[in-house]
Amino acid sequence: MENAVELHNVTKSFKGFQLKDISFTVKKGFVTGFIGANGAGKSSTIKLIMNLLKKDSGTLTVFGKDHEKDELWIKERIGFVYDDSVFYEEMTIRDLKKFIAPAYQNWDESKFQKYLDAFELPEKKRISSMSKGMKMKTSLMFALSHHAELIIMDEPTSGLDPVFRRELLDLLFEIMQDQEKSIFFSTHITTDLDRIADYLIFIHNGRIIFNEDVHSVFSTYGVVKGDADVLTKEVKSELTGIKETKFGFEALTSNADAVRSIIGREALIEKPTLEDIMYFTKRGEAHV
C-alpha cells in the first residue's frame, strides 16, 4: 500500500518535552485520525510534517519525497487546515485569494466558487469578524480549491458546535469518495473518529503508542473488569492503568486475547472506547 506520509525515528526536543523516535505512516486513500491528550505532541508532529518546525533527527517523507528538500512540490499537493492564526486577520476572503490563488499551479477557480457558495461564506467580511466555524470553513475552502491530494488538519473540530462538526465530517466523507485523496487530522474529540477514520495513530507524551487500522485497535484492546483477587502477577503484566475500587478493579489491556485466555471466566472484557484507551494509558504512566 502506498503511503502519503512516512516518519521514521523522528525526534524533536524542546525544553521540557520531547517527541521520541516517532515512526508512523499515513496511508494513501484513507482517513487517519491522530489522537492524543492535550500536550501529547500532536501539533508539533504536524508542524514537523509541514516543515514549520525542524526535526532534530530521523527521516520524513511526503508522497515519497523528502519534506525539506522537496517542500515546494509537496506543499502544492497538501491542503493544510490550521487554526485561525495562519490568516491575516484584517483581510477578507477576496484579499486572501489574491495571495493564495497564484501560489498554486492547480488553483481551481470554479471549485473555489463552488465552496464559497456551499459554505455560505461572505467574501467581503474581515477574517477577524468571522466566527470560529467560518474561519475553519475558509481554511478548508482554500485547501480544497487547489486539488490537494493530502489534507492535513490540526484539531479541525475543536471549538465547533455539534451541528457544524457533523457537517464538516460529512464533507470530509464526501471528499474521500475520490479515492486518490488522503486525510490526516488530529483531534482529542474521539467521537469524531467513529464516523470517518480508517486508521488511528495514538500519541502519548511524545511517543507513538499505536498506528493501526480502527478494527485492529478495537479487537486487540479491551477494558477488563473483575474482582481484585484475580490480579495475579501474570494478569497484571497484561494490564495498564489498574484502578481498584471497593467493587473490584478496572484496567486496560492491549492484548485482550491473552487476558481472555487467563481470566476469561472470572473477569469481564469489554470493547474499549478511544477515551478508555487514552484514559487508562495516561493513568498507567502516572502509576509506574
Ligand SMILES: Nc1ncnc2c1ncn2[C@@H]1O[C@H](COP(=O)(O)OP(=O)(O)OP(=O)(O)O)[C@@H](O)[C@H]1O
Ligand atoms: N516551540 C516550542 N517551544 C517549546 N515547547 C514547545 C514548543 N511547541 C510545543 N512545545 C511543547 O511541546 C508539548 C507538546 O505540544 P503540542 O502542541 O505538540 O501538543 P498537542 O498534542 O497538540 O496538544 P493540544 O491538544 O493541547 O494542542 C507541550 O508541552 C508544549 O508546551
